[in-house]
Amino acid sequence: MRPFDDLKERAKEAWRGKQDSGRLRVTVALGSCGLATGAEETRAALERALAHYGGPASLGTVGCLGACFAEPLVAIGLPGESAVVYGPVPAADAADLLERVLRGDRNSDRALGVLADAPQGDIPSLASTPFFAGQERRLLANCGLIDPAEIDDALASGAYEGLNRALGEMSPEDVIAEVTRSELAGRGGAYFPTGRKWQFLRNARALPKYMLCNADEGDPGAFVNRLTMESDPHSLLEGILIAAYATGCEKAYLYIRSEYPAAVAQMRLAVRQARERGLLGEGILGSGFTCEVEVVMGAGAYVCGEETGLIASIQDIRGMPLVKPPFPAERGLFGQPSNVNNVETYANVPLILRHGADWWRAAGVEGMRGTKLFSLSGDIRRPGVVEVPFGIPLGRVVDDLGGGVPEGRRLKAIQSGGPLSGFVPAELADLPIERDAFSKIGTLVGSGGLVVLDNSRCIVDTVRMFMYFCQDESCGRCTTCRIGTMRLVDIVDRLADGRGKPSDFDSIETLNRFMQDANCVHGQFSPMAIMSALRHFRPEWEAHLRERACATGVCEGLVRYEIDPQACTACGLCEPVCPTDVISRAGTVFAIEQSGCIKCGACLEICPDNAVRLAPAYAAEAVRGLAMAQAG
């Protein structure tokens, strides 16, 4: 038997043993999103509860399904039945849940769905529920179902079949041809054709050559790469190895941001396990192909997610993006030909080799083939990670999968692609998720972060956050970006505080033009959020400038917190919660001393009578401003 077939057979046996439906199977999702909600405590509670169970049972670990809204997630499979996913299951409820299920009480109110096509009683199949029904789960197929720390789980589910096919039946040129035919494009946000990028590297003759993986997912609100690394690490590792084979590299670096320590640990473990099985290192699977993979942890710098910043960071110098040209394929890491690709790009490659380019490119639309992972957050009922084909209307992802904005609110905008990108306003939310449609309205699809804003949010304040981020993360190499981002921060701060000047909008346009000459994409795209917000929400900016009004009550310089004497019942709950002690009794009611108020909102949160109101700070405001704040 060939080495891979043997490996796979043994893995399948181990997997079959685990799935043995003759016993009680319990799993807990321990991705970092789950851990942050107490999943480890839930696991410990289940372990204690299972100690009293009489029959054969197993308690296992899985990664994340992407259903972050329901964590901690627990799956329970009774003997002879398919497993049911439950969530959220805090530790305090875990033993009780298990006991009820064992008694025959299916607990359908806490069930998300059955891990099978058929329903169980009144519990639907998970795949048929709204969050999952609209998805096409190719990259996510194993996530939440396999133990990421067990290479056998991955092997039994198809991992390394692609690499095996490449090494056994295909030349490096064949692999590049297949990837090119698939039309896979860079998932880090640039959407550059991957096959073509690999071909540049293949053509370079200087040795050694390096394959690099960009796992420095720094866009706030994007956490799709984290999910892949934590839940299906071998999908990434296999993709990197196939890429190295195709381009003639013997060493690959995987650069992971330090804010993802669990992903770093998971990938280091995956590398070790792959090496033990002969899937990495010298003579992979008995072939002549050798490749080492080194995991490098970053140290907190957003621009190290720019390919040359990443290269500089590995190279023992400051992680500042280098001047291009030369491009990495010509001179990259240590001056050698290199490629930098995103985690999700690599994770697609095994699927292309396993199922063929035709199958892979059948999803998506012309110009943007395949599926994309998106992380949903913000004002959305079901935050989490989903996988959908390109071309799907954005609104369908937000409403059908994500459940839309909370009760009583309306959608205002969707921010896609992080701080170096723009907004899709609510009235355009049916836009297909596709590069040209997005760029026509002045924004980008980006690397997968989707932050949903409802009508209680201020667009000026949202842009302010993005500008602070862009300015803080500017590496400083070029004056254009270093000073340009600071000037944009000054202007947005002024506008948010009601000190704007009429010339500010022109200044922003001028800065945007100048910043196109910045050394790298950071400077060039930093103005995109503010330009997009001005384009789609001009009246809101004008109100901040001319009327010094923030209708949503968010911009702290433009609102006052006041206690309505008609509504106040003098319960006094507000007085002790004020951090600056500026609330005190004034006759028969309580009042806030404005000069010491830090606009923190603690009083508003605690007041049982809705007596704390947001009022416009500048008396010139029409009642309209106040009315809008209260309607939000």
Add this chain to the structure above:
Amino acid sequence: MTAADIEARLAPLLAPYRGQRGVLLHILHRVQEELGYIGPEAVRLVARTLGTSPSLVYGSLTFYADLRTRPPAAHRVQICEGPTCRLRGAPRIERSVTAYLGIAVNRESEDGRWEFRVEQCAGLCHLAPYLRVDGVLRPNLRVVDVPQALAPVLMERTA
């Protein structure tokens, strides 16, 4: 710690990296794990190990948000100000923390016993907004709960 102490603790740690390249980040992480921060003496030793100049090591070290040139405070309060955290009230929580601790964000208290820092988005957006107090996550935080979340730090202050 004297210079000799630092050298004694770092020498075995640095030895495997002598003469290698592409290792500075690894080294800086390990030094910080060992000593808690990377001071001038450590910078000198790292530069010697790599055969480079202290200014280049210092230039790299100061570029990264995670790496510190001074010892950490006894108590650390961290807040994320990513978009979802910001939408859900992180700036109001920040102002409240500043009022209770008496220090602005990204600052240390005068006696160095506690510090308040912004951390970058780690993708825990379904728990926004949150504080991390001495490493313990306080998710879905309301402004009224800030003093209770800060209890470990506030108790230290009155002690």
